[in-house]
Amino acid sequence: MAGLLRYVLLLALVLLIVVPFARSDDDGSDNRVESDNPLVEYDNLLESDNIVGSTEENHLLSALPARHPLIGALRSTEEHFARFIHRFNKSYAADLRQYRARLRIFRANLLRAAQIQLQDPSAEHGVTPFSDLTPEEFAKTHLGLLPVNSAKSARSSLLESLKAEGGLERSELPTGDLPSEFDWREKGAVTGVKNQGMCGSCYAFSAVGALEGAHYLATGELLNLSEQQIVDCDHNCDPKEKEACDSGCGGGLMNNVFRYIQKAGGLQTEQEYGYTGREGRCQFDSGRVAARVESFVEVPQKDDQMQAHLVKYGPLAVALNANWMQSYVKGVSCPLLCNRHALNHGVLMVGYGSHGFSPARLRYKDYWVIKNSWGSSWGEQGYYKLCRGKDECGIDSYVSAVVAVNPAGEGLATE
Numbered sequence: 001m002a003g004l005l006r007y008v009l010l011l012a013l014v015l016l017i018v019v020p021f022a023r024s025d026d027d028g029s030d031n032r033v034e035s036d037n038p039l040v041e042y043d044n045l046l047e048s049d050n051i052v053g054s055t056e057e058n059h060l061l062s063a064l065p066a067r068h069p070l071i072g073a074l075r076s077t078e079e080h081f082a083r084f085i086h087r088f089n090k091s092y093a094a095d096l097r098q099y100r101a102r103l104r105i106f107r108a109n110l111l112r113a114a115q116i117q118l119q120d121p122s123a124e125h126g127v128t129p130f131s132d133l134t135p136e137e138f139a140k141t142h143l144g145l146l147p148v149n150s151a152k153s154a155r156s157s158l159l160e161s162l163k164a165e166g167g168l169e170r171s172e173l174p175t176g177d178l179p180s181e182f183d184w185r186e187k188g189a190v191t192g193v194k195n196q197g198m199c200g201s202c203y204a205f206s207a208v209g210a211l212e213g214a215h216y217l218a219t220g221e222l223l224n225l226s227e228q229q230i231v232d233c234d235h236n237c238d239p240k241e242k243e244a245c246d247s248g249c250g251g252g253l254m255n256n257v258f259r260y261i262q263k264a265g266g267l268q269t270e271q272e273y274g275y276t277g278r279e280g281r282c283q284f285d286s287g288r289v290a291a292r293v294e295s296f297v298e299v300p301q302k303d304d305q306m307q308a309h310l311v312k313y314g315p316l317a318v319a320l321n322a323n324w325m326q327s328y329v330k331g332v333s334c335p336l337l338c339n340r341h342a343l344n345h346g347v348l349m350v351g352y353g354s355h356g357f358s359p360a361r362l363r364y365k366d367y368w369v370i371k372n373s374w375g376s377s378w379g380e381q382g383y384y385k386l387c388r389g390k391d392e393c394g395i396d397s398y399v400s401a402v403v404a405v406n407p408a409g410e411g412l413a414t415e
Contacts, residue, residue: 113327123331144200183351193382195375197277199249205373206346207257213314214404233282248279313401
């Protein structure tokens, strides 16, 4: 009883500190990258050299768990900024003005991470490779899912594209014998963590990762396939939202990528068509195709159906709201406030698990295992764990599986 009372008091403090800065999931906003962004007013911080903590900041620090890394970082920001520069190989020494600006952004991100930490106590938030970027800079350079006006529109758009291109009809799979935990990494169907760099090509990494897994299921061979071919050559548009066209580092949609690969005749390997992190001239060689798309499958918006499709078809291409991921360090993320309609990032779902304790929900929570494309120095060696159930951060809204062509020229069996 005493533990419950302490939790209620902590939750009340969280709401007092955080709610004035945050919005609910039901604010009706679209998913432009600014729609769910900073909890801290960066402009005010950049106009002043003052980085000394305020009374409100002290209250925020007192609400954090004892010995949380953010407490020390906020009390000696410049020292921790120096460590950040060294750890992530940043360089600001030649420009004092830029150094001061980035230092203030760094502190603003620490404060934002502290606010998020109170909303998401089952994960750890703090210093990441992106702690010197404003949320707007981060969204522009490390996300890349094209705007779809809502999760409902995203679902409708995906169905349209499937019908237009002969994709498999949505069907519900049996779920009675699903394993309690599952991970395609343990079965050899997932390549190493990749890094999209300062390029909004997340959609390419999501779709290509799904095809890598599907190709493994069809052939038994795990290949590193080329995201750069997508960045350079794919300009396909969504059949319903005609302006939603894949645009290199300017963003795209995963089902557009599947459509492009079908039309082009396949995808080359990463070794033959290496990643540069910028859009260039298309150099696709149709004679060097390593993997092909037979079809792609729209996944029903049900937790157990996502599990079933993941187990049957391999890693899934999914979209989510990634605004809280900039500060993610480790653990199972169960944010209290995450706009599920603001989809802005494409990732790869590779598995699911259980027994991730969520203090905010006073119980153990199931979770998804997500492969990201921000390199292995972010998150849990490049991976993210997100609470499973209730469409957390829109994770159920835009999900598709791809079916690869096997060596005999036939698609992977779908029955």
